[in-house]
Structure formats: structure tokens, C-alpha cells
Amino acid sequence: MNPQLTTDGRLRHLLTLDGLPRAILTQILDTAESFMDVGEREVKKVPLLRGKSIFNLFFEPSTRTRTTFEIAAKRLSADVVNLNIASSSQSKGEAILDTVDNLAAMHADMFIVRHAQSGAAHFIARHVAPHISVVNAGDGRHAHPTQGLLDMFTIRRYKGAFHNLTVAIVGDVLHSRVARSQIHALTTLGVPEVRVIGPKTLMPTGIEQMGVKVFHDMENGLSGCDVIIMLRLQNERMKGAHLPSAQEYFKFFGLTPDKLAFAKPDAIVMHPGPMNRGVEIDSAVADGPQSVILPQVTYGIAVRMAVMAMLAGGAGA
Amino acid sequence: MPASLPDVDTLIGRLADAIAPVMTADTVIVGIHTGGVWIAERLHKALRCAHPLGQLDISFYRDDFSRIGLHPQVKPSNLPFELEGRPVLLVDDVLLSGRTVRAAMNELFDYGRPASIRLAVLVDRGGHELPICPDFVGISLDTPGTQAINLSRLDDGHLTLSYA
Numbered sequence: 001m002n003p004q005l006t007t008d009g010r011l012r013h014l015l016t017l018d019g020l021p022r023a024i025l026t027q028i029l030d031t032a033e034s035f036m037d038v039g040e041r042e043v044k045k046v047p048l049l050r051g052k053s054i055f056n057l058f059f060e061p062s063t064r065t066r067t068t069f070e071i072a073a074k075r076l077s078a079d080v081v082n083l084n085i086a087s088s089s090q091s092k093g094e095a096i097l098d099t100v101d102n103l104a105a106m107h108a109d110m111f112i113v114r115h116a117q118s119g120a121a122h123f124i125a126r127h128v129a130p131h132i133s134v135v136n137a138g139d140g141r142h143a144h145p146t147q148g149l150l151d152m153f154t155i156r157r158y159k160g161a162f163h164n165l166t167v168a169i170v171g172d173v174l175h176s177r178v179a180r181s182q183i184h185a186l187t188t189l190g191v192p193e194v195r196v197i198g199p200k201t202l203m204p205t206g207i208e209q210m211g212v213k214v215f216h217d218m219e220n221g222l223s224g225c226d227v228i229i230m231l232r233l234q235n236e237r238m239k240g241a242h243l244p245s246a247q248e249y250f251k252f253f254g255l256t257p258d259k260l261a262f263a264k265p266d267a268i269v270m271h272p273g274p275m276n277r278g279v280e281i282d283s284a285v286a287d288g289p290q291s292v293i294l295p296q297v298t299y300g301i302a303v304r305m306a307v308m309a310m311l312a313g314g315a316g317a
Numbered sequence: 318m319p320a321s322l323p324d325v326d327t328l329i330g331r332l333a334d335a336i337a338p339v340m341t342a343d344t345v346i347v348g349i350h351t352g353g354v355w356i357a358e359r360l361h362k363a364l365r366c367a368h369p370l371g372q373l374d375i376s377f378y379r380d381d382f383s384r385i386g387l388h389p390q391v392k393p394s395n396l397p398f399e400l401e402g403r404p405v406l407l408v409d410d411v412l413l414s415g416r417t418v419r420a421a422m423n424e425l426f427d428y429g430r431p432a433s434i435r436l437a438v439l440v441d442r443g444g445h446e447l448p449i450c451p452d453f454v455g456i457s458l459d460t461p462g463t464q465a466i467n468l469s470r471l472d473d474g475h476l477t478l479s480y481a
Binding site: 010036038048 | 376383385387392393395423426428
């Protein structure tokens with residue numbers, strides 16, 4: 001049984017997009033669509049989650065993801081408490097559960113969890129009382145489901161459908177939880193061709209088993225693509241054996257206007273942020289007419305509102 | 318089975334006649350999804366309202382959300398005019414408990430402060446649970462609360478009332 005779903009098939013936690021049925025993904029996207037206009041109102045708020053307490057548990061710092069969850073919760077009228085628990089002694093096993101128990105004793109309704117360790121959100125979800133929901137806001141290399149969902153929302157908004165697309169994910173696939181969530185969502189939603197492009201050192205072995213085509217050069221990889229998703233290259237990867245230098249990486253895999261021209265003329269360019277300009281993406285592309293990077297941020301709020309509303313609604317039934 | 322239900326066109330005509338004297342140049346009309354919008358479209362035309370029609374989906378304002386959850390297909394609310402300081406004619410199809418109207422008023426105030434809100438309903442079934450009374454009524458029906466009345470729209474746009 002999928003621990004993310006209730007016995008009657010509703011969303012109970014959001015931990016990973018792996019194994020979530022297409023109907024649930026579509027329901028989240030449709031619900032997000034209906035939240036889109038709330039951000040443009042005089043009062044940017046609806047009273048759906050009034051009186052609910054949502055805790056942002058960030059064991060790994062991330063200003064932007066935390067902020068978008070916070071804004072989404074506030075637009076639903078929930079009370080939000082941010083906890084940045086960076087110190088390592090508080091971020092392991094028993095200490096995590098103590099923290100969670102204490103917050104549950106304060107009548108928490110939902111935990112948004114970010115952790116450097118894969119599986120942290122699952123660990124908390126297994127532990128919490130039945131009325132508490134857990135949202136994974138990124139765990140290690142494993143999953144970042146709301147990012148994956150907002151990327152799908154962006155693609156659907158610009159391309160209308162999934163069944164006729166070629167989508168390329170470019171960069172450090174090896175270390176990317178975002179890429180994994182995207183691949184699960186794209187294949188579930190019926191994208192016929194998902195490609196991953198990157199140097200061999202940043203490509204996990206056996207990635208083909210996820211249903212993707214692997215490319216090691218941009219010209220072949222981007223040819224005919226409708227959607228290009230750039231991944232952030234962590235600077236610390238340069239220090240290890242993975243890459244020679246940022247300049248070298250940019251030369252082969254950085255998205256420049258010249259390389260973008262290999263894709264379809266109406267291809268859109270996405271990036272989960274924050275961008276390393278001049279490393280994985282050229283400013284001329286990031287700020288260019290095909291970039292939808294800032295709309296992604298706006299859509300991220302509506303998508304997170306949808307997830308929280310679906311998790312909180314109908315709990316008392 | 319109760320007596321047959323009246324013709325919707327007749328009721329809309331009756332509503333329009335009652336509303337016409339109080340319509341001012343700055344009055345806007347807002348229908349509540351789904352049936353209220355159908356009625357509002359007809360009134361909008363009959364009353365020759367010069368402003369675009371407003372539409373509300375009150376799903377995000379329902380007081381039973383924590384019990385029954387979110388309707389999967391919420392239609393976006395659309396108020397394509399400045400609400401601040403305007404008289405509003407709020408339109409719904411069937412008034413029963415009054416909870417939908419309460420939710421609609423809460424939502425309206427999130428867009429601005431209207432000068433006034435008047436309520437027009439096609440059918441007032443009584444059984445109100447809140448201090449909400451319509452200003453304009455197509456017909457009052459005293460049917461048991463368990464007997465649902467539905468407004469439906471045929472493919473040709475014709476509206477009909479029926480017992481569910």
C-alpha cells in the first residue's frame with residue numbers, strides 16, 4: 001500500500017512522486033490552477049486552512065523553498081512557524097522524533113520537511129499521528145516532489161499537454177533530487193520522450209531504467225526538444241573528481257543561445273533555481289524570451305497551496 | 318411527489334421586473350457558480366447591465382471544507398471590475414441554508430468593499446440557518462429539506478428546475 005494515500009485513495013502525505021497515480025498528479029495540477037488567481041486579488045488570501053498550524057522543519061537551509069511554502073500556507077490562512085534546525089545534533093534519528101513529538105504536542109497539523117538525508121520525510125511520516133500530514137520539501141538525493149509538480153504545472157501551462165512532448169533534463173542528474181521527481185512525474189503523465197543530458201561523471205548508472213534516454217552532448221540531446229530543464233550545478237562538485245572546472249562545464253553543457261538553437265524554436269527553458277549564471281546557464285538564455293524561470297516561482301506557490309489544501313481537507317470525515 | 322416546478326424563464330422575467338427599478342448605472346451583477354451564474358447571465362442581459370458579469374466560485378470559502386475537502390474542479394472566481402464602492406446584485410439559483418451566500422459575501426469582501434449587496438435567488442426554499450434573506454425571489458417553495466431541487470441547463474441553453 002502506498003503510504004502517501006489514505007485507504008480511499010486520497011492524498012495523506014506528499015513524500016515522493018514515485019508511485020503516485022496519474023489521477024492524483026492531475027488533481028493537484030487542476031487544483032493549483034484554481035488557486036492561480038488568489039495571488040492577484042486585493043486580499044491575497046482564502047480562508048481554507050484557517051486555524052491550522054503548519055511547521056516548516058528545515059534541517060537544511062533553503063530560503064526560497066521555505067519562503068514559497070510559507071507564502072502558500074499564509075495565502076490559505078494557516079498559521080506558519082519556521083524552524084531552521086541546522087545543527088547536526090538536532091537533525092538525526094531520535095532527536096528528530098523528539099522535535100516532531102514536541103511540535104505535535106503543540107497541536108501541529110502539518111510538517112513541511114527539508115533534510116540533507118534521503119528518507120527523512122518518510123521517517124517522520126511513519127512516526128506522526130494520523131491527523132498530521134507530512135510534505136517532503138527535499139530529502140538528500142531522493143525527492144523534491146513539490147518542485148517536480150510545479151515543473152509539470154509550468155509545462156502544462158506553456159505546452160497544454162504532455163502526450164506529444166520531448167523533454168530534456170540537463171546537468172548534474174547524479175546528485176539531483178529534483179531530476180528524479182521530474183522523471184517520475186513526466187513518465188507518469190505520459191511524456192513519450194524524456195532525455196537526460198550531462199557528463200558521464202554526473203550521470204547515475206542505470207538511469208535508463210527510469211525510462212529516459214541518456215545523452216552526453218548537447219547538440220544531439222537538445223535536438224527537437226520542446227522543454228529544456230536545467231539543473232543547478234553545486235559548486236562543491238567542482239572540488240571533487242566529478243568535474244574539471246566551471247569554465248569547462250559551461251563550454252560543453254552550459255545553455256547558451258547557440259546550444260538552445262538545437263531545440264525547437266518554441267522550446268521553453270526551465271530552472272529550479274538558484275541559478276549559477278555562467279556555469280549551467282548563460283544570462284542571455286536565463287533572461288531571454290524562451291525562459292520561464294520566473295513564472296515557475298509564481299506557479300510554485302499555487303502548486304504548494306494545492307498540495308496543502310488537498311492534505312488538510314476532509315481529514316475529519 | 319410535490320407539484321410540478323414552475324418554468325424558469327417565467328421566474329427570471331419576474332426577477333428582472335422586480336430588480337429593474339433599483340438598478341443603477343454603477344450596479345454590477347455577480348453570479349455564484351454554477352447555477353447562479355446561469356441565472357445571472359440571463360438577468361445581466363434582461364437588465365441591460367453595462368458592466369461585465371462577475372462570477373464567484375465559493376469553494377475556498379466553504380465552512381464544511383475540513384469535513385468534505387476541496388471540490389476537485391474549482392472554477393476561478395472572476396470579477397472583471399472594480400468592486401470598491403459599487404452596488405452589487407448577488408445571484409444564486411436555490412437558497413436553502415444561506416451558507417453559500419455567507420461564503421460568497423466573505424469572498425466579495427476580499428476583493429474590496431462594495432457599497433451594498435442585494436441578493437436575488439430563483440428559488441427560496443426557506444429553512445435558512447443564517448440571518449440571510451433574499452431581496453428578490455423568483456418563487457418561494459416550502460419543500461422538505463431532504464428534497465433537493467436542481468437547476469440544469471440543456472444543450473440549447475434552456476434552463477429547467479427539477480426534483481433530484
